[in-house]
Amino acid sequence: MIPITDGLEIPESDVEFAVSRSGGPGGQNVNKVSTRVTLQFNVDSSAVLSPEQRFRIRSKLASRINKEGVLQITSQRTRSQELNRADTLKRFAELLSAALHRATPRIPTRATRAAKIQRVEEKKKRTAIKKTRSKKDWDD
Numbered sequence: 001m002i003p004i005t006d007g008l009e010i011p012e013s014d015v016e017f018a019v020s021r022s023g024g025p026g027g028q029n030v031n032k033v034s035t036r037v038t039l040q041f042n043v044d045s046s047a048v049l050s051p052e053q054r055f056r057i058r059s060k061l062a063s064r065i066n067k068e069g070v071l072q073i074t075s076q077r078t079r080s081q082e083l084n085r086a087d088t089l090k091r092f093a094e095l096l097s098a099a100l101h102r103a104t105p106r107i108p109t110r111a112t113r114a115a116k117i118q119r120v121e122e123k124k125k126r127t128a129i130k131k132t133r134s135k136k137d138w139d140d
Contacts, residue, residue: 002089004096010048015092016040017085022076036076039088044069053100060099071095 001009022036043049043057043065058065065071073095075087111119 002093004093004100008048008053008096008100010041010046010096014041014046014048015089017088019081022079022084033079033081035079035081035084036074037081037084037088039073039075039092041071041073041092042069043071057096057099061095064095 001011002015004010016039018038018040019034020036020038021034043054046054049057057071058069061071064073071092073088073092075084075091077087078084
């Protein structure tokens with residue numbers, strides 16, 4: 001089970017891994033070993049997610065989900081397939097938890113009378129400073 005949030009865990013059977021050869025530094029190892037790991041998760045066919053959760057994931061991660069409803073996460077940061085696999089799982093959990101997180105609504109507030117007075121006073125001070133900078137009687 002992959003923990004996502006407090007009440008949600010994705011079974012590992014819902015997640016598929018594909019490995020391929022990785023680019024970048026690594027010498028001869030790059031040409032011989034498949035170290036790039038791609039995690040694939042079908043958002044639409046997961047039985048664990050509610051319809052609301054599916055909608056939130058699809059809307060927040062729309063650029064990462066293909067037409068078939070598959071979320072793909074790739075990692076090739078390290079030369080080890082196991083470390084890249086762990087990295088994809090970590091990033092998968094972070095992405096889903098961020099997508100499912102509900103922001104608390106902002107409660108509008110009003111500026112206090114003292115804050116309004118202070119703002120006006122600061123503006124008056126700034127005006128006075130700028131007036132002292134100007135050249136007086138420059139056209140005479």
